[in-house]
Amino acid sequence: MLEMSNKTNLLEQRQYKYSLQDVPEANLYRDIYPYDEIPRIAFNHRRVPMGMPEDIWITDTSFRDGQQSVEPYTVKQIVDLYKLMARLGGPYGVIRQTEFFVYSEKDRKALSECMDLGYRFPEITTWIRATREDFKLVKNLGIRETGILVSCSDYHIFKKMQMTRKQCMEYYLKTVADAFEAGVMPRCHLEDITRADFYGFVVPFVNELMKMSQDAGIPVKIRACDTMGYGVPYSEVALPRSVPGIIYGLQHYSDVPSEMLEWHGHNDFYKAVANASTAWLYGASAVNCSLLGIGERTGNIPLEAMVMEYASLRGSLDGMDPTAITDIARYFRDEIGYEIPVMTPFVGRQFNTTRAGIHADGLLKDAEVYTIFDTRKILGRAPAVMIGKASGLAGIAYWINENYQLTGGEAVDKKDPLVVALKQWIDAEYEDGRQTTLSTAELETKIEELSAGRFHRL
Numbered sequence: 522m523l524e525m526s527n528k529t530n531l532l533e534q535r536q537y538k539y540s541l542q543d544v545p546e547a548n549l550y551r552d553i554y555p556y557d558e559i560p561r562i563a564f565n566h567r568r569v570p571m572g573m574p575e576d577i578w579i580t581d582t583s584f585r586d587g588q589q590s591v592e593p594y595t596v597k598q599i600v601d602l603y604k605l606m607a608r609l610g611g612p613y614g615v616i617r618q619t620e621f622f623v624y625s626e627k628d629r630k631a632l633s634e635c636m637d638l639g640y641r642f643p644e645i646t647t648w649i650r651a652t653r654e655d656f657k658l659v660k661n662l663g664i665r666e667t668g669i670l671v672s673c674s675d676y677h678i679f680k681k682m683q684m685t686r687k688q689c690m691e692y693y694l695k696t697v698a699d700a701f702e703a704g705v706m707p708r709c710h711l712e713d714i715t716r717a718d719f720y721g722f723v724v725p726f727v728n729e730l731m732k733m734s735q736d737a738g739i740p741v742k743i744r745a746c747d748t749m750g751y752g753v754p755y756s757e758v759a760l761p762r763s764v765p766g767i768i769y770g771l772q773h774y775s776d777v778p779s780e781m782l783e784w785h786g787h788n789d790f791y792k793a794v795a796n797a798s799t800a801w802l803y804g805a806s807a808v809n810c811s812l813l814g815i816g817e818r819t820g821n822i823p824l825e826a827m828v829m830e831y832a833s834l835r836g837s838l839d840g841m842d843p844t845a846i847t848d849i850a851r852y853f854r855d856e857i858g859y860e861i862p863v864m865t866p867f868v869g870r871q872f873n874t875t876r877a878g879i880h881a882d883g884l885l886k887d888a889e890v891y892t893i894f895d896t897r898k899i900l901g902r903a904p905a906v907m908i909g910k911a912s913g914l915a916g917i918a919y920w921i922n923e924n925y926q927l928t929g930g931e932a933v934d935k936k937d938p939l940v941v942a943l944k945q946w947i948d949a950e951y952e953d954g955r956q957t958t959l960s961t962a963e964l965e966t967k968i969e970e971l972s973a974g975r976f977h978r979l
Contacts, residue, residue, distance in 0.1 A: 528572070528772070538728065539774060542721035543687040547675035550716060550761065560751060560790075565759040569769035572804045573834070574779035579827050580809045581606060581619035582785070584631070585648045585668075586821055587811035588622070591859065598857060599631040600638075602812065605849050606824075607640045611840030614642030615831060616824070617807065620668060623647050623658060632662065646708065651696040656703035666706040668744065669696060673723050674713035686722050694729055701737040708742035710785070715751040719760045719770060727775040742781050743771060744809065747796060750789030750819065754799035764796045768803040783807035788819040797822045798830050812849055813861060813868060825849070825867050844901040867900065874905040875916075909958040910951045914944050921968065924961065925976060942971045 526533045554560050583606075584599055594602070603619065610616030621635075622628040636645055648668040649655040659667045671693045672678065678689045693709075700707040709730060717723050727743060734741040745767055753762045760766045768784070771777045784800030784807070786793045797808040814823030825846045832838045850868035853859040863871040873896045883890035888897075892904045903923055906916045914935035921940065922932045933940055946967055947959065968976045 537774075539720045539724045541686060541690060541725040542718065543685055544675075544718075544721070547679035548718050548721070549675060553762065554716060554751075560762075562753055562755075562762060563759040564757050566757045567759075567766075568756050569765050569773075569803065571765075571802050572769075572772075572779075573802050574804060574806045576780070577801050577806050577808075577831065577835075578615055578617040579610070579824060579831065580617055580783060580807050581643060581811065581824060582648075582809055582821060583619065583812040583815065583824070585620045585622055586817060587815040590816050590820070591857075593627075594631075594857070596627055596631045596634060600634050601852060601856070602849070603635045603640075603643070604638070605845050605852065606643055606812070607638075608842050609828065609845035609849070610642050611838070611842060612642075613840045614644075615828075615839055615841050616643050618646050618666075619643040620646045620648050623649060623655075623662065623664075629662070636663070648710075651693075651699075653699045653703070656700050656705050660703050660705050664705070666708055666742070667700070668708040668710050669700065670712055671696075671709045671726075672712040673726065674716040675718065675722075676716055677713055678722075690722070690726050690729070693726065694733065697730060697733060697741065701733070701739050704739075706740055706742070708744055708783075710744045710746050712746045713748045714745045714767060715747045715749065715761050717761055719767065720774075724770060724774045727771060727777060731776055740781060742783060743775075743777050744783040744785050745771065745800070745805070747784070747786040750787040750792065752786055752792060752796040754792060754795045764799045765803045768800050768805050772804050779804050779806045781806075783809055785809040786822050787817060788814060788821070793820070793822045794826045794830065797827055798834070801830075801834065813853060813859075813865070815859075829867070843899050847901045871905070871907065873902060874907050907958050908947065908964060910947075910955075912947065914940055917943050917947070920964070921976075924965070939968065939972050939975070943967060946971070 523532045523534060552561070553563055583602065584594070588594055606616055606619060621632045623632065632645060645664065646666045646668065647659050647664050649659060651669040656667070672681065678684055678686055682689060684692070697707050697709070711723065714723060730741050751762050752764045754764050756765060758766070768782065771782060772779070782805040784797055784805045786796045793814070800808055808822060808827055810824035810827050811821040812824050814820040814826070828841055828843060828846065846867055850861060854861060861869055863869045866872050873892055875891060888904050897903045905923060906912065906919050908917060908920050918933050918935045918937065918940045921927065927933065
């Protein structure tokens with residue numbers, strides 16, 4: 522039977538309705554996940570169409586998944602980071618939501634203080650155990666949406682929960698009914714979806730959720746959780762690892778609207794950002810991230826990375842303030858004491874720093890030669906060079922100009938006598954066997970000595 526699709530405006534064959542496959546034994550996909558070997562990527566050469574939604578956005582889990590992976594934040598730290606996140610997301614709410622725990626007095630105090638700020642964005646949501654009492658707690662706190670865990674792979678259903686698929690589905694549906702009864706919008710976290718039987722459990726379960734949602738008149742959000750980072754962004758990859766296939770399938774076979782569909786990924790195989798962008802491209806409106814990518818094991822999707830992906834895909838920052846990224850990184854280092862790897866894109870101390878003399882020469886002539894974009898304008902951070910064995914005259918000149926903030930007629934070039942003298946001293950250091958780069962303090966002390974009063978230590 523044919524029907525007109527409201528997504529493509531084309532006549533399409535009526536979708537087959539998948540029913541629950543209540544198998545007697547767990548399907549662990551041992552051909553794909555042998556456990557004692559590297560997981561395999563299987564292809565079936567089936568392509569699904571891209572379908573980026575009209576509106577896409579970012580959601581945050583820094584105070585939930587992120588906070589599980591570091592020393593718990595203080596109330597002040599949560600409030601300060603929430604303010605910075607609101608500034609980064611801008612007035613149009615590109616960073617749409619952030620989720621909180623609600624169990625401890627500290628959690629509730631932080632949530633209350635953030636709500637008292639009165640920001641429209643990011644909207645505060647929660648993550649709770651799926652019990653009737655917790656739904657009432659969320660409702661009493663004035664929260665309209667909460668996340669609940671609905672693990673969907675047989676690894677979890679059979680091994681952790683020790684249920685059958687049918688028992689598990691019935692339990693989940695009862696839990697969602699409790700949320701509806703409390704007047705709370707549930708966000709169902711489909712944990713471990715990249716190891717789940719997509720058509721045998723996921724689609725039939727989500728179909729039931731969509732039916733319940735329609736009957737109750739309360740929306741249900743679906744968060745597809747790549748809990749172990751197994752997702753793959755390539756086209757023609759077979760389920761359960763295909764990110765395009767998962768997003769397309771949830772829309773096409775379960776009628777989940779884009780605005781109700783969210784991707785949550787981990788970075789175990791270095792694919793977190795690529796998978797999140799793919800989820801946007803194939804129909805999910807939301808990608809769930811954390812500041813600096815802090816999260817379980819290798820971490821979540823870095824929020825700052827998706828700010829850049831958003832601007833790349835949309836051609837605009839749409840009101841976001843990316844200089845807040847630099848302030849967030851500084852806050853993590855200076856106030857929280859979190860050590861950010863120096864080479865981390867956008868937030869590491871050396872992400873736009875070069876050691877090579879030939880690169881520094883290019884920077885001195887035109888920063889665009891060796892920087893990814895105008896980091897001074899976009900992130901409030903000038904390109905930098907590190908002085909070492911390979912720096913050369915140009916690198917030294919560039920370092921002096923940046924360190925002392927010299928511009929125009931005050932700037933030195935690589936022929937300046939100070940630059941030449943400093944280069945001779947640096948060469949002597951390395952000829953004597955030095956292996957490490959030179960610190961700022963060392964360089965400033967030597968410059969003060971060589972400049973005869975022209976420069977003083979900052």
